[in-house]
Structure formats: structure tokens, C-alpha cells
Amino acid sequence: MPTPNDASMDAIGQRRDAFIERMLQSTRGTFEVFSIYIGVRLGFYEALAAGGSLTSRALASRTATAERYAREWLEQQTVAGIIEVDDEKADARKRRFSLPAAYVEVLVDQDSLNYLAPLARLVAGAVRPLASVLEAYRTGGGVPYAEYGADLREGQAGISRAMFLKQLGSEWLPAMPDVHARLMADPPARVADLGCGAGWSTIGVAQSYPKVLVDGYDLDEPSVTLARSNAKAAGLTDRVKFHVRDAGSPELTGRYDLVTAFECVHDMSQPVSALKAMRHLAGDRGAVLVMDERVGEAFSAAGNDVEWMMYGWSILHCLPVGKADPPSAETGAVLRPETLRRYADEAGFRRMEILTIDNLFFRFYRLHALER
Numbered sequence: 001m002p003t004p005n006d007a008s009m010d011a012i013g014q015r016r017d018a019f020i021e022r023m024l025q026s027t028r029g030t031f032e033v034f035s036i037y038i039g040v041r042l043g044f045y046e047a048l049a050a051g052g053s054l055t056s057r058a059l060a061s062r063t064a065t066a067e068r069y070a071r072e073w074l075e076q077q078t079v080a081g082i083i084e085v086d087d088e089k090a091d092a093r094k095r096r097f098s099l100p101a102a103y104v105e106v107l108v109d110q111d112s113l114n115y116l117a118p119l120a121r122l123v124a125g126a127v128r129p130l131a132s133v134l135e136a137y138r139t140g141g142g143v144p145y146a147e148y149g150a151d152l153r154e155g156q157a158g159i160s161r162a163m164f165l166k167q168l169g170s171e172w173l174p175a176m177p178d179v180h181a182r183l184m185a186d187p188p189a190r191v192a193d194l195g196c197g198a199g200w201s202t203i204g205v206a207q208s209y210p211k212v213l214v215d216g217y218d219l220d221e222p223s224v225t226l227a228r229s230n231a232k233a234a235g236l237t238d239r240v241k242f243h244v245r246d247a248g249s250p251e252l253t254g255r256y257d258l259v260t261a262f263e264c265v266h267d268m269s270q271p272v273s274a275l276k277a278m279r280h281l282a283g284d285r286g287a288v289l290v291m292d293e294r295v296g297e298a299f300s301a302a303g304n305d306v307e308w309m310m311y312g313w314s315i316l317h318c319l320p321v322g323k324a325d326p327p328s329a330e331t332g333a334v335l336r337p338e339t340l341r342r343y344a345d346e347a348g349f350r351r352m353e354i355l356t357i358d359n360l361f362f363r364f365y366r367l368h369a370l371e372r
């Protein structure tokens with residue numbers, strides 16, 4: 001018969017073993033994400049999707065990479081269960097590998113809402129300045145957005161592109177019927193998109209509403225350069241303009257029918273200044289829309305469905321970038337509705353409405369300058 005002491009030692013041992021298993025699985029997942037990063041950056045998945053089944057030599061030659069590396073990656077992807085091999089017993093250089101059709105949409109098709117390849121770039125970007133992040137934890141300082149580099153910037157652009165081009169004009173803005181009607185009407189409406197990053201939301205508004213004139217604003221110069229080239233490729237340079245500007249800058253002037261901030265208020269050092277600017281740009285008659293993370297209403301030990309991810313971005317990226325330009329509100333990615341309500345109050349809004357838009361990751365807030 002085990003004594004109570006033995007029983008509690010057993011329970012601790014089981015919990016320890018479960019945690020060991022969990023850490024091993026997490027390590028496996030981490031390696032998988034970085035292996036996907038390699039596949040995305042080197043065009044391996046695209047080549048496999050286009051080429052059917054390929055040997056390591058064929059993959060290397062189509063992607064201008066070295067055969068030995070391509071072979072190691074193909075074998076790793078097979079063992080990870082991402083890529084399939086036709087004959088595992090064949091000579092290593094003769095084996096042919098293929099990407100299952102079901103994975104092509106997720107890894108290659110940038111127009112799909114299921115395109116998740118940019119997540120790997122986001123993760124790689126989020127860990128790029130790890131040494132600076134550690135230093136920031138010690139000093140209480142921040143880490144500038146620029147230190148996170150192209151992977152973070154382009155990963156963010158890639159992960160949000162399809163939803164902005166597909167859902168913004170067909171679901172999200174029509175959830176505000178008065179705004180939707182104004183964007184369709186004459187004289188052409190004006191829209192300001194703050195923290196626009198690579199500009200896909202700005203472009204999405206212009207594509208969905210063929211009359212509107214849209215200004216995108218972002219503090220990060222390389223993002224604005226990317227946004228301009230995206231607008232040019234979309235043939236929208238006559239109606240879509242981008243500007244390097246702080247969202248809270250008093251230099252932001254003009255009168256807009258709609259002012260938006262997509263997934264960026266929580267990254268801002270001074271979110272109240274940005275919300276004040278939004279209120280000012282929209283006046284009493286324009287609309288203000290903030291999209292941010294759909295985290296829980298309050299902290300709970302279990303977290304909600306997306307907090308495991310939002311806290312992940314927050315500890316590595318969102319809190320450090322938000323602290324880069326003091327004095328900082330120190331928000332982090334876990335921007336709860338009550339926090340935004342407080343910021344909106346401080347910025348002079350009278351009412352915060354949560355729109356009924358079904359989305360796992362995002363919550364949509366309409367901020368009203370007047371009570372009614």
C-alpha cells in the first residue's frame with residue numbers, strides 16, 4: 001500500500017513526465033516552424049507544388065540551392081510528416097519527394113485565407129532581436145520595430161493580406177451599414193488607415209470601394225515603401241497614398257469619413273495620442289474602427305482560445321516595441337476591451353461599440369465621438 005507520501009510523489013512524477021513530454025513536443029513544433037521558414041524563404045514548397053515529385057537534385061537546381069542541404073531538408077520534412085517520399089528504400093539521391101495537395105493552399109497559395117506560411121516568418125522575425133529583448137527585460141526599455149527586420153514586417157503583411165483583400169470589404173466594413181453606404185456614395189469618401197504596415201488593408205478598402213480615396217499612415221519607413229509598391233502593383237496609385245507618420249502626430253490633418261487602425265493600437269507607445277488623432281481626423285461625423293486581438297475580457301489562468309498566441313507575440317515583440325518610444329502605455333498584445341475602453345475615454349470618445357463580426361483572432365471596436 002503506498003503511503004500518502006508515496007502517492008503524492010507519484011502524482012509529482014506523473015506531472016513531471018507529462019511536462020517533459022510537453023517540452024519535447026514544443027521543441028518538435030519549434031523545429032517544424034523553422035524548417036517551414038527555410039522552405040518558404042528558399043522557395044522549396046513552391047518548387048515542389050509546381051514540380052510534382054522531385055529528387056533532392058531537382059529541387060536544388062530549381063531553387064538555386066545546394067543539393068546536400070536540399071536533401072537534408074527533404075528528409076527532415078518527411079520525418080516531420082509534412083512532405084511525402086515515394087520510396088524510402090531507394091538510394092538517397094534517387095528518392096522522389098512531393099508536397100501533399102492538401103498542404104499547397106496552406107504553404108504556397110498567398111490568396112487563400114488558409115495561407116499560414118507567413119507565420120513562420122513572423123516567428124523568425126519575433127526572435128531576431130532576442131539579445132535586445134533580454135536586455136529590455138532587464139532595463140525596462142524597449143526594442144525598436146526596425147530591429148525585428150524584414151521577416152517580421154513581411155510576415156505580418158503576408159499573414160494579413162488575404163483577409164484584408166477578401167474580408168474587409170465583404171464582411172467587416174459592411175457590418176457598419178452607414179459606413180458601407182457612405183463608402184459607396186458620392187462625393188467620394190476619404191479613408192485614413194493608421195498603422196497600415198504593408199498597406200493591404202488600405203488597398204483592400206480601395207479595391208472594395210472603387211470611389212474612395214485612401215491614405216495609409218505608418219511610422220516604419222520600409223513598411224511604407226512596401227505599401228507603395230503593393231499599391232502600384234494593384235494599379236491603385238491614383239486613389240491610395242502612403243505616408244511615413246506617427247499615428248499620434250499633430251501633423252496628421254484632414255477630414256475623413258472613416259479612420260481605421262488594424263492590429264496596431266496595442267503596438268503603439270502612446271495609443272491614446274493615436275486615438276485622439278483618429279477622433280480628430282473623423283470629426284463628429286466620421287467613423288472610427290479599431291481591430292485588435294480577440295483576447296479574453298479578463299486575465300484567467302486558462303486564457304482564451306487565442307491568448308497562447310497573443311501572449312507569445314507579446315513577450316517577444318509587441319510589449320518591447322510598444323516600450324521603444326517612452327513614455328509608453330506598456331500595453332502588449334493582450335489588449336483587453338476594458339483597456340481599449342479606457343484609452344478611448346481618455347481620447348475623448350463617448351461610446352465604444354463591439355461589432356458583431358465572427359472572427360477567431362480579432363475583435364472589432366467602433367468608437368463613437370458622440371453619445372448616440
Ligand SMILES: C[S@@+](CC[C@H](N)C(=O)[O-])C[C@H]1O[C@@H](n2cnc3c(N)ncnc32)[C@H](O)[C@@H]1O
Pocket residue numbers: 145156157160194195196197198201217218219220223245246247248261262263264267268269270274
Ligand atoms: C502588427 S503591425 C500591423 C500592420 C497592419 N495594420 C496589418 O494589420 O497588417 C503594427 C504596425 O503599427 C505600426 N505602428 C506602431 N506604432 C505606430 C505609430 N505610433 N504610428 C504609426 N504606425 C505605428 C508599425 O510600424 C506596424 O506597421
